[in-house]
Amino acid sequence: MTSPRPTLYHIPVCPFSQRLEILLALKGLADAVEFRVVDVTRPRDPALLRLSRGTTALPILDTPQGVLKESLVILRYLEELFPEPPVAQADPYRRAVENMLIAREGDFTSWGYRWVLNRDRARDGEFRDGMLAQYRGLEDFLTWQNPGGVFLFEDFGLAEAVFTPMFVRFHFLEYYEGFDLPAQGFDRVRRWRDACLAHPAAQQVNRERVVKLYYDYAQGYGNGALPPGRQVSSFAFEPPWPGRPWPPRDKYAAATDADLGLGG
C-alpha cells in the first residue's frame, strides 16, 4: 500500500504554490504532490479551516504526518523528502549564500504587492523607489557572489525557485505601474530575472494570466475581495481568463464586470 500523496491547498495563480511546482518540475516529480486550487471568492470550506486550525492563509500542505504551513517551510520539506536530484546547494557555505539571497524574498515580495495595491497617487514615487532599492539589493548581491554568471550558482536552483514566481507576478507592476528596470545599473539582476522567467521549469503561469487575475489587486483589493460596484472577482474561476479582454492599464479608471469580461 502506498502512502497518500501530500495535498497542497492554494489560491489561484498563487506565487507561493508556484515555488513548489517549480521545485517538483526540476526534480521530474510534478505528480508527487496533489495541487488543489481553492476558490477564494467563496466562503472557506469548513473541512479546510479545520486542517489549517482556523487560519485562512494559504498554501498549506496536508501530509500523512500532519499539516505544514509557510511556503518556504514546505519548499525545504519537499526538497528533503525528495532529495534527488538536489535543487538546494549541498555545501554548507554555498547553502548559506543561497539562504542569504532567499532571506531577501520577504521584503522584495512585500514592496511589489503593496505597490500594486496602493491607491494613493501621492505615494507612487515612494513605492517605485522602494522597488528599485529591492532590485538594487539583488544587483549588489549577485555582483558580490557571482558577477559573471547568470544564476546565483551554475544552475537554476532553490533561490531561483523562490524568486521566479515573484518575477512572474511583477508583470503586474510593468502593466499597471509602467515599471521596468532602468537601462543603467541593473545588468546583473536583469540577466538573472530574464533567465529565471525563461526557464522551462517555471512556465506554470504567464504574463496574460497574471495581468488579468490581479486586476482587483490594482484596485486595492486582494485575496478575492470585491472592489465596489463589482459582482465578480477577477480571481473567479468563471468565465475562464483566456477569453477575457485585457484590463485597462490605467488602474484609476475602474473597469466594470462587463469591461473585464466577467459577465454582467
Added chain:
Amino acid sequence: MTSPRPTLYHIPVCPFSQRLEILLALKGLADAVEFRVVDVTRPRDPALLRLSRGTTALPILDTPQGVLKESLVILRYLEELFPEPPVAQADPYRRAVENMLIAREGDFTSWGYRWVLNRDRARDGEFRDGMLAQYRGLEDFLTWQNPGGVFLFEDFGLAEAVFTPMFVRFHFLEYYEGFDLPAQGFDRVRRWRDACLAHPAAQQVNRERVVKLYYDYAQGYGNGALPPGRQVSSFAFEPPWPGRPWPPRDKYAAATDADLGLGG
C-alpha cells in the same frame, strides 16, 4: 595547518549573536568561532565596513570562504559545518515543524523591540495586545505540536536556540513596560519560556545586564544612538554594567548619565 576560525562580529548583548553561542554551547564547541564585540557607540571600523560591503547590520560571520550575514543563515551554516551532535531536527517532517515555529521569530522579535522603543503612551495598549497575540500564537503552536511537553520536541533544540535570546531580552518588557504573561491561557508557552530561560546552554546574558544596557531603547534610541541630554550610551563598554545602578523603571522619567552610573 588548521584553517582560521570563523570570526563573528556582533554588538554587545546581541540576541542574534547569542543564538550562535547557544548552538555552539549545545555542541560543546564554544571555541569553534571567535566572537568579537563591536562598540556601537563609536564610528564603525572601515575594515569591518569593507567586510560587510558597506552595510552596518550585525552580526556578520567572516569565514575562510567569505562573509555571511543574517543570524538564521549563520545559525544553519554552523549547524551544518559542525553537524555533531545535531541540534536541528533530522527527519524532514519534524524539521518542517521546527521551521514553522522558527518562522514566527521575526514578528515576535519585532513586536517586543518596537514596544520598548515606543515613546507614545497612547500606543501602549496596541503594543501590549500585539505582544500578547504573539505569545498566544506560540501557545497555540506548541499546544498543537506537543501539548504535554516542555520543549517543541524532546530536548532544547534549534527553535529554542532561536527564541531563547528573545525571552532573555524581553526582560526589558517586564522591567520597563510591566509586562508578564497573564495567569490564564498561556500555560504551555510559559512552560516553554521558563525552561528555555533556565537551560544551562543559554546563560550568556542575564536579566540585570539586559535591563541596564537596553535603557536607551526604552528612551526610543537603539543601536548605540544617544538620547538627548546624554553623553554616554547605555551600551558603552565603560563603566562596566555590573557597577551601575538599576535604571528607573518609569521610562518616561529620563535619567541622566549620572543617574545611570555612566559618569558625568
